[in-house]
Amino acid sequence: MQPLTCNIPKPMVPLMNRPIMLHIVELLKKYQITDLVMLLYHQPSVIKNFFRDGADLGVRITYVTPLEDMGTAGAVKCAEKYLDERFLIISGDLLTDFNLQKVIDFHESNKALATITLTSVKDPLQFGVVITDKEKRITQFLEKPGWGEVISDTINTGIYVLEPEIFKYIPDGENFDFSQDLFPLLLKKKSALFGFPVKGYWRDIGNTDSYREAHHDILKGKVSVKVDESRREMAGADLRLGLDVKLGEGTAIEGTVVVGDNSQVKGGSQIKDSVIGRNCTIEPGVKLSRAVIWDNVYIKKGAKITDCVICNNVSVGPATTMEEGGVVADDTSIGEESYIKRDVKIWPRKVIESGSTVTGNLIWGERWKKSLFEGEMIKGLTNIELTPEFVAKLGCAYGTSLPKGSHVLVGRDATLSSRMLKRSFLGGILSAGVNVRDIKMVSLPILRYKLRTFGEVGGAHFRQSTQDPATTEIVFLDADGLDFSSSMGKNVERIFYKENFRRAHYMEPGGITELPQVMDFYREGFFRGLDQQVIRGAGAKVVIDFNHSPAGQILPQILNDLGCEVIGLNTYLDEQRGAKTLDEKPNSLQQLAKIVVTLEARAGFWLDPTAEEIVLVDETGRIYAPEELLCLMTALMLKSGVRGALAVPVSAPSVIEQLAQENGSSVRRTKSMERSMIEASISPEVIMAGSMGGRFAFPKFQAAFDGMFTVAKTIELSTTVGLPLSSVLKEVPRSSFLQGKVPCVWEKKGGIMRKMSEDSLDKEASFIDGIKVSFGNDWVLVLPDQYQPVIHVVAEAKEQRRAEKLLAEYMQKVENWKKELGQ
Numbered sequence: 001m002q003p004l005t006c007n008i009p010k011p012m013v014p015l016m017n018r019p020i021m022l023h024i025v026e027l028l029k030k031y032q033i034t035d036l037v038m039l040l041y042h043q044p045s046v047i048k049n050f051f052r053d054g055a056d057l058g059v060r061i062t063y064v065t066p067l068e069d070m071g072t073a074g075a076v077k078c079a080e081k082y083l084d085e086r087f088l089i090i091s092g093d094l095l096t097d098f099n100l101q102k103v104i105d106f107h108e109s110n111k112a113l114a115t116i117t118l119t120s121v122k123d124p125l126q127f128g129v130v131i132t133d134k135e136k137r138i139t140q141f142l143e144k145p146g147w148g149e150v151i152s153d154t155i156n157t158g159i160y161v162l163e164p165e166i167f168k169y170i171p172d173g174e175n176f177d178f179s180q181d182l183f184p185l186l187l188k189k190k191s192a193l194f195g196f197p198v199k200g201y202w203r204d205i206g207n208t209d210s211y212r213e214a215h216h217d218i219l220k221g222k223v224s225v226k227v228d229e230s231r232r233e234m235a236g237a238d239l240r241l242g243l244d245v246k247l248g249e250g251t252a253i254e255g256t257v258v259v260g261d262n263s264q265v266k267g268g269s270q271i272k273d274s275v276i277g278r279n280c281t282i283e284p285g286v287k288l289s290r291a292v293i294w295d296n297v298y299i300k301k302g303a304k305i306t307d308c309v310i311c312n313n314v315s316v317g318p319a320t321t322m323e324e325g326g327v328v329a330d331d332t333s334i335g336e337e338s339y340i341k342r343d344v345k346i347w348p349r350k351v352i353e354s355g356s357t358v359t360g361n362l363i364w365g366e367r368w369k370k371s372l373f374e375g376e377m378i379k380g381l382t383n384i385e386l387t388p389e390f391v392a393k394l395g396c397a398y399g400t401s402l403p404k405g406s407h408v409l410v411g412r413d414a415t416l417s418s419r420m421l422k423r424s425f426l427g428g429i430l431s432a433g434v435n436v437r438d439i440k441m442v443s444l445p446i447l448r449y450k451l452r453t454f455g456e457v458g459g460a461h462f463r464q465s466t467q468d469p470a471t472t473e474i475v476f477l478d479a480d481g482l483d484f485s486s487s488m489g490k491n492v493e494r495i496f497y498k499e500n501f502r503r504a505h506y507m508e509p510g511g512i513t514e515l516p517q518v519m520d521f522y523r524e525g526f527f528r529g530l531d532q533q534v535i536r537g538a539g540a541k542v543v544i545d546f547n548h549s550p551a552g553q554i555l556p557q558i559l560n561d562l563g564c565e566v567i568g569l570n571t572y573l574d575e576q577r578g579a580k581t582l583d584e585k586p587n588s589l590q591q592l593a594k595i596v597v598t599l600e601a602r603a604g605f606w607l608d609p610t611a612e613e614i615v616l617v618d619e620t621g622r623i624y625a626p627e628e629l630l631c632l633m634t635a636l637m638l639k640s641g642v643r644g645a646l647a648v649p650v651s652a653p654s655v656i657e658q659l660a661q662e663n664g665s666s667v668r669r670t671k672s673m674e675r676s677m678i679e680a681s682i683s684p685e686v687i688m689a690g691s692m693g694g695r696f697a698f699p700k701f702q703a704a705f706d707g708m709f710t711v712a713k714t715i716e717l718s719t720t721v722g723l724p725l726s727s728v729l730k731e732v733p734r735s736s737f738l739q740g741k742v743p744c745v746w747e748k749k750g751g752i753m754r755k756m757s758e759d760s761l762d763k764e765a766s767f768i769d770g771i772k773v774s775f776g777n778d779w780v781l782v783l784p785d786q787y788q789p790v791i792h793v794v795a796e797a798k799e800q801r802r803a804e805k806l807l808a809e810y811m812q813k814v815e816n817w818k819k820e821l822g823q
Helices: 020-030 044-051 071-077 100-109 164-169 178-188 208-219 388-400 416-431 444-451 486-498 518-528 532-538 555-561 582-598 626-639 655-662 674-681 707-721 725-731 746-759 800-820
Strands: 035-039 060-064 087-089 094-096 114-120 128-132 138-143 154-162 193-197 202-204 230-232 237-241 252-259 270-276 287-289 304-306 377-381 407-412 435-441 459-464 471-477 512-514 541-545 565-569 603-607 614-617 645-649 666-670 686-690 736-743 764-766 771-775 778-784 790-797
Touching (some): 020 044, 020 094, 087 100, 100 114, 100 154, 100 193, 154 193, 164 178, 208 270, 416 435, 416 459, 471 486, 555 565, 582 603, 614 707, 626 645, 626 655, 626 686, 645 674, 674 686, 778 800
Parallel strands (some): 114 193, 252 270, 270 287, 287 304, 541 603
Antiparallel strands (some): 603 614, 736 790, 764 771
16 A cells, blocks of 8 residues: 555545545444444554544444554454454455445354355455355365466455354464464364355455545445535536535536545636545646545646545646556655656655656656566566666565575576676675575576575576567576465565665675586486486487577587487577577477488477477477377386376376376376476475476476476486387377367456356366366366466367367356356
8 A cells, every 4th residue: 555554554544535444434333333442553543543432433442452463363362351242353444335234144143153254356366265165154265366276256355253252263472364374273173164245345455556446436336435525516527525615617527526625626627536635726727537635735737637646745736747546645746747657656755856757656666567476487578677777676675585694596598688687686686685696697497406405595597588589587486496486476576666675784795606516516416317327328319409598508418428419409509689489489390300300310309498398209200299298208207117106287188197097106186387296296206297388397306397307318218118209109098188268357267267166066176276177087177377368278088079079168168157247
């Protein structure tokens, strides 16, 4: 909510010229809930001074102020002595018109210990998804899930009805949360925990966008709240005016407009769907549309403000333009003819000179995207979105998230743009007092391998995107070389947006060291992970397309040392051009296949520029699809005599299980995210992890996807088995494996997964990632994409016609559900 909450606590932020929490108090009063306990923490005196003992509002208020942040349930525990009968919990920053009596009646009739009020929302990722059975008993919680985990759009609204017996489950003096700690505990103990879905309006006013949208919803009549200002008759408009308001002649009013006490709107201004606070002055020629203006604001002639929030004591100069999404905090002065760009936020007490164009947030930092991270990476257009200034600030935020004096590992691909941005990033890290071990130009698997040893707390790798050469990707890794988890990303994001940077003392910035021996270290481990004797005895000839990546500088030498003959394609580094793009891949593969057949090589490998993924071409020139490659690698591992567990995603063919069972091994199904597969491969039983995109990890060497090692391992395994690759594939049981995708806007994904969940109630279904329904040995998977507005549908069956029918049936179901949800 910053900068709205720089000077007041969130529940006191004005909504229609009244604090948000006042609307909540009146909702409670409407349902005869008048004995209130307010749990305060941030700036408690502001709330106490406004509500006092509650007598003026017809309620009785008791205040409880924990000395430290005890978590949601821990804070309620502090008020235990006041809660000796059934009670209701509600947040002070919600806007809702739910019928609370229905929730209480449901709770009572089911003799519940705890009832969570539920509702359906468009974007369940931001909230805790709750799954219930037919009796409305809660069976599962998904706390802030990824799209692959979303099986419903029904979420926890933060409104609970509880019995006093609940306190025996909440420990004294501990930070304890309702959704993270208490409710999972009740679920585990099989207590009477229910979820009651309520229809009506509900909004968590947790950020400035949601705050603006709450006003839009009220002004459009989507939810009814009490407005202190009186209604005035005006044709074609809903006008509400406070006491002593002066409305000049010729003022154009459109939609719903609220003007607070003692404000004046001078003639010739145009106001549409806006809320104006107390003691404000709007000069002639001002245009306000969907604006929220707080108290004591002076907007001078000719200013144009669209869908913005202007806080207390702000002066806006003549002919100033503010675009949508802007927020100007308290005590700020904006000079004439200034231009405030879209989504810009200005912190309190700023002076903006006349004629300025403000393109980035003032003091808080430029708001580049709603969310910086896409999974483990941050990506953007080089020198446009990812500028040196932006990346330096990002380095600062990343460094601040790490212990002072710790070490991080940083590398890059061969491009000049990666080198430029990496250097800016290093400066930011050093400024936070964190040391850098710079391994310069390196393939990502080598960087991951070094991180798995002691010495560094994390790492980052800069590379050019294969999908768009104008885009740079920054991949963030944890101390074990795994991709950043979502919580790590959110932590860096929080620091970045708040600019809450740790600045090292001038004598204590971090230092940069180099690790020239890292390649030798990787080579040693590489050799230890292979049966070198087997490979040397074979003298295999292989063709490898290196895609102009750094892998071309190390892998040929390693394979030569193992007695292989390597024909390398595209091995030279091109700093200006970078690696080949994805649209060049089909031609590259065709060329590779021809060369393999012509030279009578054992195999050909297309190595992607990150050196994590491969495409295999067998001795006949056949190019393997990803699902075929996964089956082939599984067969090779098991035929070579290795036994153990195989980690594969939920979308992988079921042939993998068949092969494993026949060879005394097992399969572990994981989510489709690569981090999930790698986490599974850390287990000592796992012999291989394989993705549906040509990525493989062999934990004996390292629990990370490594295309270079996969090339060598494939040579070793095929030699051990003693069969050409094409013959191995022929022995693999065949099935028909089909994939499709349905376009779907983000807001409908949760609803579609709810429909899929309901549709699968009486079927054999699993919910590891998306929803997978089995029909004997055949199955279909419906999986929302994590980053794109599509839903994937995957089907596998013994017969081609059956797979086609399953795929078509479920793609049609998704299309029908889209229509039902009003898309």
